[in-house]
Amino acid sequence: MSWKYLLKRLLIFFITILVAATLNFLVPRLTPQDPITAVLGAMASKGIVLSDSESVVQMYTEAFGLDQPVIVQYFKYLGNIFFRFDFGYSISYYPNKVLPIILNALPWTMGLLLIGNLVAFLIGNLLGALCAWKKTPRFFRGFIYVLMPFSTIPYYVLALLLMYLLAILNPIFPISGATTAGAAGGFTLAHLQDLAVHAVLPILSVALSLIGFWALSMRGIMSTVLGEDYLTYAQARGLRGGRIFYHYGIKNAVLPQYTAFAIDLGKIMCGSVLVEILFNYPGVGYVLYNALRTADYFVMQGVIMFIIFTVALATLIMDLIYPKLDPRIQYD
Amino acid sequence: MKKISLLLAVAMVWMALASACTPVTPGASSSQAASGAASDIPTVAREKTLIFENIEGRVSEPGNQNPYSNSQYLDWGLWQANQESLFYYNYETKEIMPWQASGYSYNEDFTELTINLRDGVKWQDGEAFTADDVIFTINMLKENPELRYSSDMNEWVASVEKVDDLTVKFVLTGPKPSFLNDYFVNEVWDTVPIAPEHIWSQVEDVVNFKNYDLEKGLPMGTGPYKLVRSTETEQVYDRCETWWGAEIGFEDMPEPERCIWVTCTSEEVRAAKMVNNELDSSWTMSVSTFETAKAKNPNIFAWTDELPYGYLDACPSSIAFNNAKAPFDDPEIKWAIAYAVNQQEVVDIAAEGGSEVALTMYPTYQSLKEWLDSNQDLLDKYNVATYDLDKVNEIMTGKGYTKDSEGFWTDPQGNRLNINLIYRSGESLNVKEAPIIEQQLRAAGFYATSQALESAVFYTKTYTGDFDMCFGGALGSVSDPYATMDFFHSKYYKPIGETSDARFYRWVNKDFDAYVDIMAATAPDDPKFQEAARGALELWLEGLPCLPLMQQMFIVPFNSTYWTNWPTSENNYTSPTSWWYNCNLLIHNVHAAAA
Numbered sequence: 001m002s003w004k005y006l007l008k009r010l011l012i013f014f015i016t017i018l019v020a021a022t023l024n025f026l027v028p029r030l031t032p033q034d035p036i037t038a039v040l041g042a043m044a045s046k047g048i049v050l051s052d053s054e055s056v057v058q059m060y061t062e063a064f065g066l067d068q069p070v071i072v073q074y075f076k077y078l079g080n081i082f083f084r085f086d087f088g089y090s091i092s093y094y095p096n097k098v099l100p101i102i103l104n105a106l107p108w109t110m111g112l113l114l115i116g117n118l119v120a121f122l123i124g125n126l127l128g129a130l131c132a133w134k135k136t137p138r139f140f141r142g143f144i145y146v147l148m149p150f151s152t153i154p155y156y157v158l159a160l161l162l163m164y165l166l167a168i169l170n171p172i173f174p175i176s177g178a179t180t181a182g183a184a185g186g187f188t189l190a191h192l193q194d195l196a197v198h199a200v201l202p203i204l205s206v207a208l209s210l211i212g213f214w215a216l217s218m219r220g221i222m223s224t225v226l227g228e229d230y231l232t233y234a235q236a237r238g239l240r241g242g243r244i245f246y247h248y249g250i251k252n253a254v255l256p257q258y259t260a261f262a263i264d265l266g267k268i269m270c271g272s273v274l275v276e277i278l279f280n281y282p283g284v285g286y287v288l289y290n291a292l293r294t295a296d297y298f299v300m301q302g303v304i305m306f307i308i309f310t311v312a313l314a315t316l317i318m319d320l321i322y323p324k325l326d327p328r329i330q331y332d
Numbered sequence: 333m334k335k336i337s338l339l340l341a342v343a344m345v346w347m348a349l350a351s352a353c354t355p356v357t358p359g360a361s362s363s364q365a366a367s368g369a370a371s372d373i374p375t376v377a378r379e380k381t382l383i384f385e386n387i388e389g390r391v392s393e394p395g396n397q398n399p400y401s402n403s404q405y406l407d408w409g410l411w412q413a414n415q416e417s418l419f420y421y422n423y424e425t426k427e428i429m430p431w432q433a434s435g436y437s438y439n440e441d442f443t444e445l446t447i448n449l450r451d452g453v454k455w456q457d458g459e460a461f462t463a464d465d466v467i468f469t470i471n472m473l474k475e476n477p478e479l480r481y482s483s484d485m486n487e488w489v490a491s492v493e494k495v496d497d498l499t500v501k502f503v504l505t506g507p508k509p510s511f512l513n514d515y516f517v518n519e520v521w522d523t524v525p526i527a528p529e530h531i532w533s534q535v536e537d538v539v540n541f542k543n544y545d546l547e548k549g550l551p552m553g554t555g556p557y558k559l560v561r562s563t564e565t566e567q568v569y570d571r572c573e574t575w576w577g578a579e580i581g582f583e584d585m586p587e588p589e590r591c592i593w594v595t596c597t598s599e600e601v602r603a604a605k606m607v608n609n610e611l612d613s614s615w616t617m618s619v620s621t622f623e624t625a626k627a628k629n630p631n632i633f634a635w636t637d638e639l640p641y642g643y644l645d646a647c648p649s650s651i652a653f654n655n656a657k658a659p660f661d662d663p664e665i666k667w668a669i670a671y672a673v674n675q676q677e678v679v680d681i682a683a684e685g686g687s688e689v690a691l692t693m694y695p696t697y698q699s700l701k702e703w704l705d706s707n708q709d710l711l712d713k714y715n716v717a718t719y720d721l722d723k724v725n726e727i728m729t730g731k732g733y734t735k736d737s738e739g740f741w742t743d744p745q746g747n748r749l750n751i752n753l754i755y756r757s758g759e760s761l762n763v764k765e766a767p768i769i770e771q772q773l774r775a776a777g778f779y780a781t782s783q784a785l786e787s788a789v790f791y792t793k794t795y796t797g798d799f800d801m802c803f804g805g806a807l808g809s810v811s812d813p814y815a816t817m818d819f820f821h822s823k824y825y826k827p828i829g830e831t832s833d834a835r836f837y838r839w840v841n842k843d844f845d846a847y848v849d850i851m852a853a854t855a856p857d858d859p860k861f862q863e864a865a866r867g868a869l870e871l872w873l874e875g876l877p878c879l880p881l882m883q884q885m886f887i888v889p890f891n892s893t894y895w896t897n898w899p900t901s902e903n904n905y906t907s908p909t910s911w912w913y914n915c916n917l918l919i920h921n922v923h924a925a926a927a
Binding site: 031034035038040043048052055057094095096104160168171175179182183184277280286292293294 | 372373374375376381383390392393394395396401402403404477478480483484486487488521539540561563564565566568590592594595596597598600601604605607608610758786787788789790791792793794795796807831832833834835
């Protein structure tokens with residue numbers, strides 16, 4: 001890979017971020033909602049009726065810079081993001097800052113969706129490859145048809161189903177939450193076990209909804225790869241079936257899947273709102289959902305910038321390492 | 333094999349992150365305190381733990397325990413277990429119960445309030461709770477406009493003086509007999525919490541102060557529980573064995589060794605957790621969900637054994653008119669709409685029979701019921717619950733309206749009278765009420781539509797006057813009629829387009845204002861107050877700025893598997909609302925279930 005390509009690719013990356021950041025700034029401001037009014041409303045719903053709401057509105061408007069011209073707000077926003085990584089204060093939860101709100105939520109979302117997606121990717125691709133492999137027993141090949149319906153069921157419906165079957169009807173797993181209420185914390189085996197047990201149903205609902213997709217697409221790609229000359233040659237050379245299947249079949253067939261997976265990984269940041277709500281997982285999806293409902297511009301902008309950044313970064317990394325995965329690919 | 337290893341590696345890394353950088357030693361370090369990281373705490377047996385639901389659904393920044401931030405609703409345990417109020421209001425006995433304070437008195441014209449503090453009250457670090465704390469708190473609020481209650485204290489408090497260590501005198505800016513009730517008696521939700529002067533006086537920036545450092549005992553309250561863990565989904569409080577109340581014999585030490593508030597996020601999850609005994613008390617449920625949960629776990633019960641099961645909420649359900657927008661500025665049109673709505677049908681369907689029709693904006697708590705009963709003749713004369721389509725026709729035709737070819741009312745200029753009823757999409761009762769009312773209005777000839785809006789859009793529209801009718805509630809009175817009446821005073825009027833607040837009714841009636849002004853300056857038991865209240869009520873009913881629908885009955889489930897002596901209609905030592913400050917009284921009274 002040449003330096004010229006690398007610089008060009010980095011330039012595209014930054015332009016992508018800039019354009020996305022601009023849209024991120026503009027779109028919330030085009031909606032028919034006033035964030036400061038939303039704060040007053042939320043307070044009123046808790047019985048907080050200020051004696052002088054006008055001055056409070058004025059104070060909040062100035063504190064958030066909403067009284068300044070939009071163009072000034074825009075450049076301040078860009079400067080804060082790119083030079084200080086500061087997304088400002090949350091309007092709904094003032095004076096809490098946006099970044100800690102997002103960072104607190106991030107590990108939960110990343111864990112939940114990273115593992116869920118990885119499980120789906122690994123199992124799905126393996127099953128898809130096995131389904132295309134002639135030596136796979138027939139009954140196993142039929143297994144994919146059992147998994148496919150799960151892909152058609154929205155993940156939140158799957159989540160409810162799993163919760164009902166495995167947490168309510170048969171209380172094998174906890175109903176919700178990331179840990180048992182009041183359990184001792186710390187990096188101990190008991191705590192890790194508690195975390196793992198609570199993660200099973202959320203991860204399963206994400207994984208089951210994706211396995212069918214990966215399996216189907218892998219089966220299609222694998223069928224094509226199996227017809228390639230080098231595979232025929234390997235069989236003629238007398239190589240073991242397992243070696244052909246893995247080293248010559250899967251390794252080549254999975255290449256396009258990596259690109260799709262990389263993009264999927266980037267989308268992990270937005271979280272799986274409904275899964276997080278149903279299972280009470282304190283992730284980014286719920287933060288974004290709440291920000292949308294309460295017109296919290298700055299939290300919205302922060303979360304969306306994270307999503308934009310990670311999708312763009314994941315795509316950039318995948319672009320740059322692709323030649324390592326497939327030596328046939330060369331960049332000038 | 334490599335891929336399986338990758339998966340395992342990712343899982344291990346995630347679990348390490350998700351244990352949230354938990355320190356080995358109990359309590360969080362100050363840097364981790366800032367982020368609200370989960371702390372290592374000892375195990376307490378389930379039968380010694382009291383678990384409530386955090387009705388907020390999620391704590392966005394668990395490391396912020398500043399009770400004076402405008403956006404902080406610390407009803408996830410801080411109000412109930414860690415903080416205490418100077419006074420509590422008992423809805424059942426109509427008493428103002430002194431707690432941190434021992435008494436109060438006003439001067440003759442209600443321009444001065446003296447509060448006597450209870451001798452022996454201490455902060456959790458052993459420091460005495462004194463007049464210095466009260467004075468410091470009020471002055472801090474006055475000096476920092478970003479803090480909650482700041483505008484209120486600046487409006488009403490001219491000065492606050494120390495008479496002695498246990499006596500504080502407020503000099504008010506004008507007569508305000510409700511000053512104590514409004515700010516220092518926990519009636520609904522919260523109260524002005526008093527800050528520990530010896531801690532907060534050292535803080536440079538009280539607005540951004542997180543008030544969270546477990547090692548230093550922050551948040552510091554006078555209550556019987558200390559915060560030991562705060563995360564997005566869980567708040568854990570352990571009993572403070574040196575609580576002042578037990579030391580001086582004021583109250584017994586509460587039995588639960590630990591109190592936890594956890595989030596549930598949906599009614600189904602809430603019900604499932606109650607059935608599985610993972611919760612001892614939760615947020616409200618609908619009648620059908622409650623009956624299902626009760627059938628699966630007979631230890632679940634509520635305020636009453638039979639319908640309506642629920643406890644009266646302070647905010648009856650109602651429909652607000654945009655009183656500044658034609659034709660809703662015409663009382664006759666509003667009464668025509670009132671005659672078109674069948675409140676009983678709304679109760680039967682939306683509330684599944686678990687409520688009753690409301691004739692006014694007031695919850696029928698004891699003292700308010702007595703007042704309403706004394707004005708029954710007005711309620712009979714202006715009966716908002718009358719369902720009479722003939723009256724609708726009479727009024728509308730009298731105003732020159734006729735029905736078009738589709739049977740909807742049109743004005744003399746041929747314009748159809750369109751009514752759009754908006755409501756917040758998260759309000760489960762309104763979601764059920766809206767289509768019923770829409771159909772009722774259409775049956776009466778009003779072309780009505782209903783629209784669910786997200787919170788931010790809903791509040792923007794209502795506060796700027798960009799609506800026809802909306803579901804709303806004037807939260808105010810619980811013991812006397814003044815606070816709710818004040819909601820409709822025209823001093824809060826803002827032209828359409830300008831941002832108002834919760835008092836968005838935009839109704840102007842100067843005679844009504846005059847009555848409310850009298851009520852503001854006189855004590856509720858004064859005959860002048862009673863006379864003014866009656867006059868205001870009559871004008872309000874005549875002008876009908878709001879259409880009352882039904883009392884809101886909150887079915888608050890309890891679970892007696894681990895804890896007993898919950899408040900019920902038979903055992904009504906307090907209200908069952910675990911999300912208000914007065915949950916303190918509930919915690920003090922529950923007992924461990926027999927083995």
